[in-house]
Amino acid sequence: MYILVTRTRPDRVRLRELDADGAPTGPAGTGTDVTLSDAAFAVHARAREDGGVRWVWEDTAEIYPLLLRARLRVQRCHDLRLCHAILRNSALTGASALANAPAGRWDAPAAVPRPETAGSTLFDMDLGGAAEAGGETQDEDARTEFLAQLAAVAASAEPGRLRLLLAAESVGALIAAEMQFAGLPWRSAIHDTLLTAELGPRAATGQRPARLEALAVRIRNELGDQTVNPDSPPELLRALNRAGVQVTTTRAWELEKLSHPVIEPLLRYKKLARLQSANGWYWMETWIVDDRFHPEYLPGGVVTGRWATRGGGALQLPRQIRGAVVADPGWRFVVADAAQLEPRILAALSADTAMASAGRGTDLYAGIVASGVVETRAHAKVAMLGAMYGATSGESGRLLPRLARAYPRALALTESAARAGERGDIVSTRLGRSSPRPGPDWQDEQARGSEDGAGSAAQRRARSQAGDWGRFTRNFIVQGTAAEWALCWMAEIRKGLWALSSAAAPESGAARSAPGPFASVPHLVFFLHDEVIVHTPAALADDVARIVGEAAATAGRLLFGDFPVDFPLTCVVVDSYADAK
Structure with missing residues (x-):
């Protein structure tokens, strides 16, 4: 079952129950209007949350913080705006009505939170009058978009993969809002x-x-x-x-x-x-408010699906200041990062069993050395980066032929992606996020370079631009699939923490922590591409570390089934982020 949430006025939302096909249920399917502070909203949310409901709304970053302020969390959602961007551009849904419709409001950027002032709260939103446009219109527009998305997925070539991608992208939006709300402890x-x-x-x-x-x-x-x-x-x-x-x-x-x-x-x-x-x-x-850092994460903020941030530089915390990131009294950090994530993703994506074997149970680069492909770990790393990023000169260019002989399937995949980019074609990740096509200037340059009688300068420019785009698509499939793995990893961590919080009560000495629903339960507080930090009551730290490790293995199976590739983690329990590495 779904619950469609639409903003009808700045202080009110409409809750409308939908069945598995997106059809309204209940009397006339009109829904219930409640104020955001109304107890009815909280009662309705709690009554439905245990029943496997998926909340459907336009923008998680707009609605979910309001629930968090009311001490409410939701397990699942469908973020219409994030999912629209994926389905609009995916090669798997290229024939759908959604992908071929004229540009509309769903293609516009999401509303931006207005800067915090002395008289506002961290999650006040500037709705620009959009919520005043009439509840019925807003509600039906959102349901129409949801139906179009369901239809696009159902008619796609790989509906299972797309459903996993949309679910992961949407739960990523929940995690981003939760991390911003809870904040990273900072002294x-x-x-x-x-x-x-x-x-x-x-x-x-x-x-x-x-x-x-x-x-x-x-x-x-x-x-x-x-x-x-x-x-x-x-x-x-x-x-x-x-x-x-x-x-x-x-x-x-x-x-x-x-x-x-x-x-x-x-x-x-x-x-x-x-x-x-x-x-x-x-x-x-x-940026530090009440000893908490509250960065605004932007899921899908990079074209490959990687996250970005708006202000605060959360994705670049230098070592000199990590000592300020200290767990609360009675709490600890579980810090984990995935080892050689992108090369392992490449091995699984290309089904290159030789490369996967090189990293089984060990450092992948050390495994490549042990296999006799190159002499040193540094050589293995520079050669692998060359394969994924298209470096053909210097040390990388010298070592690439060795890598290609040892791992032909992996290198063939990156080369195929590069050639597609050079032609102006698109490539797709494991779950179906597709690269954009190059713009009209690129197309014009290619046309001029291929004309009869084109000068050498025009030909060089065309080749250079084609090569640049080929390097982009070469890396897109690897970086984008790595971003999908990371989303699934975090989703599984969150699911495990949710179950742990329901089953175990932390010690009373761990009372002081994040606001709202995170005051006494373990929760994610930081994410950086292949690294996470969980803030947890000390008594649960070992359980959390186990959950984090199991989630990495589960994420690998979700994306690659039984293909024998490892995703090992470095996972430590510390009081300060400075002690993690």
């Missing part, structure tokens, strides 16, 4: 201490901390220029060239190749300046 006092140790005491607005200023003085002295601003790449580049340091960019990777007295302080300055700008005191005061 501002420790953060301040770490920043002071790295940068020196906090400086006045517009001034550099002491360590940065001392490095800036050294840089100016080494360059013989007392006016250069090391924060200005154009100024710095000109000063470097005047000092005889011939570079075309001030990026660290190029500076590291050079030998000059200015290089050491300059690289150190860049590292500390990055810390100051990305995670300094201003960041701390902006």
Whole structure:
């Protein structure tokens, strides 16, 4: 059974029960209007949650936080906007009415939460008047879209895979909202201490901390220029060239190749300046609320299906500040990350049993070395990255032929995906998320390069752009399928934690934790592509670690059935994120 939730007014929603085919049930199927704070909403939600219901709504990020504030969680949902994006572009549903319909409101970006102010809460939404458009219209439009999605899946070439993808994408949206609501435990006092140790005491607005200023003085002295601003790449580049340091960019990777007295302080300055700008005191005061970091995750924010974030830089937490991520008293972190995820995904995706065997029960790169393919682990890694990202020169280009001889199915799959991209064709992940086609400028460039009498410059541009798009599609199938595995992994973790929370009561000493429904139960608090953190009462930490490990194996079976590929984890129980690695 489904429950369709539509916003009828800023403070009201309509709840409408639908059967398995999306048809309304109950008297005339008109539904029930309730206020978001109405006890009827809570009663209705609790009464239905144990019955295997799937909630259907336009945007999880809009509706679900309102339930969380009422201390309610839901097990399953169908996010119409996220699922529409998948079905609209998937090759598996290319013949459907949904995929071929004119662009409409379901193709528009989701509403953006307005910035928090002193008089608002973290989850206030700017609805832009959309919710005032009439409950009946909103309700029927959402049901029509839901029916179109059900029809597109049912008529697709692989309905089972698509259903799994839509379910995983939707539960990912639930997890994202829950992690934002619960927040990652973060100690501002420790953060301040770490920043002071790295940068020196906090400086006045517009001034550099002491360590940065001392490095800036050294840089100016080494360059013989007392006016250069090391924060200005154009100024710095000109000063470097005047000092005889011939570079075309001030990026660290190029500076590291050079030998000059200015290089050491300059690289150190860049590292500390990055810390100051990305995670300094201003960041701390902006993003840490009541010792919690509440980043806004964007499921499906990257075209491959990977997540993105809006502000806060949650996907880039440098090691210098991880010591501020400390579990609550009586609680612990379970931190886990998947080893060599993308190469293992490639082995399973291509059904390359030789590559899968190389990583069975061991580090995959070490297994490749043990198989005699290359001499060192570093060689194995650079060759595998070349296969997945299309590097054909240097050390990677030298080693790729060896990899291709040892693992022909895996390398053939990436090459086939690259050739498809070079032709402008699309490729798809294991569960059916498809790559976009290149835009009209790309198509025009290819046409000009293939015309009779096309000049060498036009041909080179066409080949270069075709190669770039081929590298994109080459990696799309691997990165996108890895994102699907990660979604299934998190979904299984969440399901296991839900069951654990129902069966076990944490010790009373673990009372203080996240707000709302997470106050006393283990819950996900952080995700980064192939890494998760669960915040758990200490008494349940070992059970949580077991759940996390079992979830990885289950995710592999969901995607690849009985294909013999391992997805091993590094999983530790710690008090501080800094102790995890």
